[in-house]
Amino acid sequence: MYDIIGYLLTLVMLVLFLRELAKKKKRNHFQQYDLSDPNNQLRFVSNASFKSKPLMERKVAHVFYDIENKLKARDLGERVFSEVALGAYLNTVQRDDNAFKSINSKRCDFLIINRYGQPICAVEYQGKEHYQGTARHRDAIKAIAHEKAGVAFLELFPEDSKDIIHAKLERALAA
Template sequence: MVAIIVFLVIVGVWELSRKRPKRRHTHRSNLGSFRPGAKIAARPQVATAQLDTVMRAAFQARPLMSRAEASVFYTAERAIKRLDIKGRVMAQVSLGEILRSPDDEAFRAINSKRVDILVISQTGWPLAAVEYQGEAHYQGTAYARDAVKKAALQRAGIAYLEVTPQHSAEDIERDLARVLQGHMAPA
């Protein structure tokens, strides 16, 4: 009797899943066939539930970067100014905002990963990613996560630079000049 009930539940779930229309996931930064002006269906019930949750919760501000990352960030800002690179330095940028791929699985692999520091051109194109590798950086899966970021950035033609606590401001400026040489922003 139990086997029959289990069988009927499995068949019922299978039938429901077959009748449910397949949802196509689109990502703001991975919109291969996106047409400007096209309407994207909103799900107001999700937004209102999220608002309810947020309104019941407590929040506190926290720093965007560690002190060491902030030091590298400001060093990178001074370096691009001295190097006369027309652009900006950004902090904690999501790879899903600066990369896209026709391969949805590959995009999902990088979408929520962030680079510590990103140098962009004056027109907003990513030129170089700077990753700060602190003293205790390579714990757990950090090495593998960084390898994923590095591979995706390099495949997109974006320079990648690793900075350690041993790097001086002059080292960072020299390394930025080296990786940015020949990295021109797309027109």
């Protein structure tokens, strides 16, 4: 009788020990790959190989240069930037973490600022491959955030000629 109780007690202790060991292993694995830890980030980046890649596809670059040339012709000190995170230039008026997190990781293709560094127009280039997955939702979120912030939101399309791009820019920048 005592042998069975001793055996069962030993078995329970072994199961508890193995369970705790598995938890510790899982916790260590999580800590080892936790991206919120800057030491892990440093390790990942140090161990990886990197290469540069073009910031813009050729067609997008042409649109960028068209915008840049139009702004130079206006001679108002406006500048254009590419691939800007919305969280870099938009913020919620009252602290609203969910709303801010909803825009923070999104980017506009081009951001036009005035001579004082204030954003005045975000430009989205809707290329042929643009509307995939949740693109319509992302664009709606971007449009609403810009409207609420008083920053013009302009959409350009592959079929837009240079003249059409310039006319759309004039209308957006005049608003």
